[in-house]
Amino acid sequence: MADIARLSGVSKPTVSRVLNGSPLVAEETREKVLAVAREHDYRINRTAQRLRQTRSDSIGVVLDLGSYRSGRIADPFVFDLLAGVSDALAANNLDLMLTPPRRRESAGFYHDQIAARMVDGFIFLGQGVRDPVLRELAGHDLPFVVWGAVDPDEPYCAVGSDNLLGGRLAAAHFARMGRRNWLFVGDTAQSEVRLRFEGLENGAADSPEPVSLERLRCSEMSYTSTYREVAGYLRELPAPDAVFAYSDTAAMAIVAAFRQAGLEAPRDYALVGYNNLPQSAHFTPTLTTIEQQTQVAGAMLVDKLLEAIGGGRPGSALLPTRLILRET
Amino acid sequence: MADIARLSGVSKPTVSRVLNGSPLVAEETREKVLAVAREHDYRINRTAQRLRQTRSDSIGVVLDLGSYRSGRIADPFVFDLLAGVSDALAANNLDLMLTPPRRRESAGFYHDQIAARMVDGFIFLGQGVRDPVLRELAGHDLPFVVWGAVDPDEPYCAVGSDNLLGGRLAAAHFARMGRRNWLFVGDTAQSEVRLRFEGLENGAADSPEPVSLERLRCSEMSYTSTYREVAGYLRELPAPDAVFAYSDTAAMAIVAAFRQAGLEAPRDYALVGYNNLPQSAHFTPTLTTIEQQTQVAGAMLVDKLLEAIGGGRPGSALLPTRLILRET
DNA sequence: CTGAAAGCGCTTACAG
């Protein structure tokens, strides 16, 4: 910048003003400086700018990528979310630092990142099982928002869809189909999944006919492990006539495992998935599923985070959820 | 840092040395400083550190997330790659800046990011159709590496699997099954896909029996659009008896579209996908596919990029590829 | 409208 100033015959502050679009620069001066800067292909050093302005203009996004490796992911759904967040950050001129979760999760790490001015705040995509960490972060008053289960009792801002309603919708579907032996497949240690189970449970309790409700924990939440665990379940226990899965990918694994046991949906069992993947509409059988509305999620998360960084206390938000009725 | 120095009764350089693990500090001094730093929960300001050291210690990763939105992605495969890169960067203490591709791709943007000291280099996951941009970047001697088609004539470093071989393996499979009317489904404007097509073409030429080879361009490369385009193809043209798809997700869309037309694999047509997703082993029918070995890809990309940043000229690398034979 | 001065928070020779 000193060079550009010298070559333009002005001072550094003037160059800075021109490059930052300050209105208090004479038109003639502006043009001169811009011409010189362009000629020498000059760019402001963002690191210096950040140091001076004492903010990083970048946001940490925490996504459990590790669990995706070798097909260990539950569902590609989370990447939809990531795409939305990426767009919204770009629209606000914020950089996205992708942060892999720690092996031993602790609030300290996230605190350090902010203390070291690496990022101005965090967006957690999926609270997973790190609820205690999030509560601690909220206690330190660090700016962050979460995609996941929305619980008014939590001390932090969360955006998510209505998982309890999702469970109720699945229950209503099973009841309509006259099913009595329900199975829930999913890891209820995760808050979002737990809410879906509770919704299903509520629906079972409200059912006019008595209903039995079993639960199959799939701690790993991948296609392969879901397939294995469901196949094992069918070998040991009586087959249910209705299954609610934590994702459409899991629902596809369930179809494969049931088929292995000679059972087909919807003839032998009803099946409800989650997320409404494009594939689900063309799968054989076509999958009944719960749709989460994620188009606005990214922008909402970013808006709320910016509010938090500005010192505000953004409220949580619940997004619409609906049943997509298909063959299963 | 000045505060910590004062409270510890030493100078700033000494604090800096302690915190950076320099060996030339007296043990007693070190302990004193660490104690004070810990007590006040002090962290080095990384922005200042970067400014002083004139490097950013972060890497830009370019991934076409936008094309993923609303199910517009070809296959979740690329996220495997991202996970590997994320791990490898973390192992090298480098931050990952996720960079959405520009609407109008140009070398200028990437050049600016490096000029502004935002990142030390770039990793492009998939060269897509931005080959000219990459060539220009290579001309400017900027450090970057690419996952994608490996072409010894290109002036930049690429890591990828042997797509030409992938195409040949599919051709051999079709020939073994005695198929004569082959269809390639994929956007050959993308270098990787083009190589697969060329491999298939070579295989067709080598076939003892005459073979007809058609091509269906799917410019959008998503499940939904592939389904639509293939269904349209089947309405207009005679059905092929062998199909090679650009991904397993596409293969699943093809199964759905053919089923709509009353055709089943492998009875009516052979089908080869790409990427060997976990689902493919349990899909009905189970999918024959080409497997890319990506476990080492992330580490390899990062190693080569570091070599480039260090001023070296890393060579490209071809990863193993094999046919996974299943029902289709 | 413009510039001289100070400072953001570090680290790097250099001298001792």
Place this chain on the structure above:
DNA sequence: CTGAAAGCGCTTACAG
């Protein structure tokens, strides 16, 4: 083993 000085490349009052 330690510190005084300089400087990484910006921007922010402040004065004119």
